[in-house]
Amino acid sequence: MPVxxxxxxxxxxxxxxGTGMLGAVLGIGGGVFLIPILVLGLGLPMHQAIAVGLxxxxxxxxxxxxxxxxxGTANMRLAITLEIATSLGAIAGGLAAGRLSHRALExxxxxxxxxxxxxxWRGRAGHSVVAxxxxxxxxxxxxxALGAEYFDExxxxxxxxxxxxxxxxxxxxxxxxxxxxxLGIGGGVFxxxALHLICEVPMKAAAATSNFMIGVxxxxxxxxxxxxxxxxxxxxxxVVLGVLAGSALGSVVNRRLGAGAVQKLFAVLLVGASLQMxxxxxxxxx
Amino acid sequence: MTNGxxxxxxxxxxxxxxxxxxxxxVVSAILLVVGLALAAAGQGAVLHLHPSGPSAWDVFSHAQxxxxxxxxxxxxxxxxxxTPVVRVAVLGIGWSRQGEPRFAxxxxxxxxxxxxxxxxxxx
Numbered sequence: 001m002p003v004x005x006x007x008x009x010x011x012x013x014x015x016x017x018g019t020g021m022l023g024a025v026l027g028i029g030g031g032v033f034l035i036p037i038l039v040l041g042l043g044l045p046m047h048q049a050i051a052v053g054l055x056x057x058x059x060x061x062x063x064x065x066x067x068x069x070x071x072g073t074a075n076m077r078l079a080i081t082l083e084i085a086t087s088l089g090a091i092a093g094g095l096a097a098g099r100l101s102h103r104a105l106e107x108x109x110x111x112x113x114x115x116x117x118x119x120x121w122r123g124r125a126g127h128s129v130v131a132x133x134x135x136x137x138x139x140x141x142x143x144x145a146l147g148a149e150y151f152d153e154x155x156x157x158x159x160x161x162x163x164x165x166x167x168x169x170x171x172x173x174x175x176x177x178x179x180x181x182x183l184g185i186g187g188g189v190f191x192x193x194a195l196h197l198i199c200e201v202p203m204k205a206a207a208a209t210s211n212f213m214i215g216v217x218x219x220x221x222x223x224x225x226x227x228x229x230x231x232x233x234x235x236x237x238x239v240v241l242g243v244l245a246g247s248a249l250g251s252v253v254n255r256r257l258g259a260g261a262v263q264k265l266f267a268v269l270l271v272g273a274s275l276q277m278x279x280x281x282x283x284x285x286x
Numbered sequence: 287m288t289n290g291x292x293x294x295x296x297x298x299x300x301x302x303x304x305x306x307x308x309x310x311x312v313v314s315a316i317l318l319v320v321g322l323a324l325a326a327a328g329q330g331a332v333l334h335l336h337p338s339g340p341s342a343w344d345v346f347s348h349a350q351x352x353x354x355x356x357x358x359x360x361x362x363x364x365x366x367x368x369t370p371v372v373r374v375a376v377l378g379i380g381w382s383r384q385g386e387p388r389f390a391x392x393x394x395x396x397x398x399x400x401x402x403x404x405x406x407x408x409x
Contacts, residue, residue, distance in 0.1 A: 055363055059311065062369045066307035069300045076303065080377060080392050087399035091406065145388075215370035216396065220403040222367045233359040234325060237318040240366065244315055 008042060009238060016242020017249070019056055024064045024250025025207070025265070029057030029186025029214045032273045034239070036280070048232045050184030051225035052239055054218045057186035059240045061215030063247035065208075072150040073208035075201070078163055081146065082173040086187065086217045089177025094224060096182065103281045110278035113189060117270035150205060161202050169199045173213075181221050186214030189270060207266075299380040306376050310369025317362030324355035371400050 015037045019030030031053030038049040068074040143149070149160035163169075172194035176187030188210045195206035225231050378393030 055366060058366055058370060059314075062307045062311045062366070062373075066304045066311070069307070070304045072300070076300070076377060077389055080374070080389060080396060083374070083396045084392060084399070087396055087403070091399065091403050094403065094406070216374060216400065219367045219370045220400055223404045224406075226364065226367070231363060233356060233363065234322065236363055237322050237359050240363070241315060241318055241322075244311060 011037070011041060012235060012238040013242040016056065016239040016244075017246035019239070020060055020063065020243035020246025020248075021250035021253070022246075022269070023057075023060030023188075023211060023243070024247050025253060028188030028192065028210070029053075029060050029218060030243075031057050031185040031218075032183075032189060032277075033269075035184060036276055038235075042235075044232065044235065047225070047228075047230050048235070051222065051231045052236045053184040054180075054222040054225065055231070055236050056239050056243050057218035058215050058222060059243040060247055061186065061211055061213075061218065063244050064251060065212040065215065067251050068208035068212065071208075072148070073205050074212040075146070075148045075163075075205055075209045076212065078146045078148070078195075078199075078201070079209050079212045081166070082169060082191075083213055083216050085170040085173035086177030086180070086191075086213060087220060089174040089179075090181040090217050090220045091177075092174075093178035093181025094221060096178070107278065107281035110274045110281060113270050113274040113277070117267045117274065121264060121267035148205070152204060154204075159202055159205070161200065161205065164200045165198050169194055172198070177217050180214075180217045184221065186218050188214050189273060192266065193270075299377070299384065302376055302380060303373055306373050307369060310365060310372065314362045314366035314369070317358050317365060321355050321358030321362055324353075324358060328353065328355060371397070374400065 015034055019034045022028060022030045022033065034056055035046075035049045035053045038044040038052055039046055044052070065074055069076065143160060144162050146166065147160070147162040149158055151157075152159050172190055173187075176190040176194075179185065179190070180187040191210040191213060192203075192206050195201040195209060196203050199206075201209065222231075374393055374397050378390050378397060381387075381390035381393060
């Protein structure tokens with residue numbers, strides 16, 4: 001049944017708002033949820049849906065990161081270090097796109113995400129917290145070159161942390177970048193658990209840093225779609241405007257959420273994403 | 287500067303990064319609103335499904351033949367995609383000036399990779 005233009009507009013706006021709010025709270029781009037809405041709900045061709053997804057990720061990242069950077073929750077030094085790996089991964093993923101089926105990748109994504117969701121739900125006993133009180137202009141040497149600190153509004157305390165196992169984080173960032181180039185997602189669903197569980201970055205900083213990074217990854221892929229004329233302009237513009245509005249709302253909500261609530265919400269959404277990707281891989285055959 | 291825990295004022299580089307990201311999204315949003323309004327005024331229904339169109343580069347190389355709505359929407363979305371790229375460049379320049387050559391080199395490496403991806407996409 002054809003969807004009227006007004007109904008399409010409403011669906012796109014609300015999808016964008018939801019995507020933006022998810023990005024602000026969880027540090028993901030939201031493409032993994034947006035693309036099925038576009039393909040299944042509106043009948044958009046897959047390659048165009050991917051283009052919309054990539055630009056929505058850029059919108060979420062830019063809007064939310066602008067606030068997180070000011071607040072100090074986004075670790076720019078860690079992000080730029082990991083962006084080498086994600087950029088390389090995105091290029092490798094884009095070049096490999098013609099050789100791997102989306103079905104195979106979606107099935108792999110569905111399998112890999114489940115253990116991450118379990119770990120996220122369980123949470124960790126603690127992270128590498130260093131005593132607070134050091135100057136933000138000259139972080140304590142114990143934090144290391146990539147460590148940082150930020151003021152957590154939810155708890156009213158300064159949180160300091162040191163980054164561990166950077167090489168493992170770089171490896172996962174490379175994989176996340178590759179999947180971004182292939183599936184049109186930002187890769188935050190991998191980066192946030194990796195930053196938190198492996199690199200021992202506090203959850204809020206992990207979400208903020210991931211959100212800061214995914215814009216670069218998605219932008220690299222988006223330029224490819226511009227070149228191929230596969231960006232549906234009006235669809236994308238409508239979703240992006242919804243994303244920007246949702247990001248603003250999400251930033252307000254995020255300040256008042258505790259880290260534990262964010263973690264469990266992310267775990268639930270990971271399971272949902274896993275089931276959705278498995279459905280696409282096994283049933284739709286996309 | 288506060289003595290106890292509390293929100294800190296953003297260091298200079300973080301502030302410039304914030305401005306680049308905010309400015310990019312604002313410019314993009316304005317162009318997109320203008321583009322959608324022009325499209326709605328000119329055609330009525332704007333959200334029709336259609337096959338892929340010309341590449342963005344073709345649109346601009348034949349700008350005299352393109353309608354204003356298309357140009358505004360293309361510009362808005364390109365401005366959005368360019369925002370993270372500009373952000374990386376700002377970080378590289380900022381860390382260079384702050385005497386942090388290691389992170390500046392990392393930022394310029396990421397910038398080079400982004401340029402490479404654009405070149406590979408255009409080819």
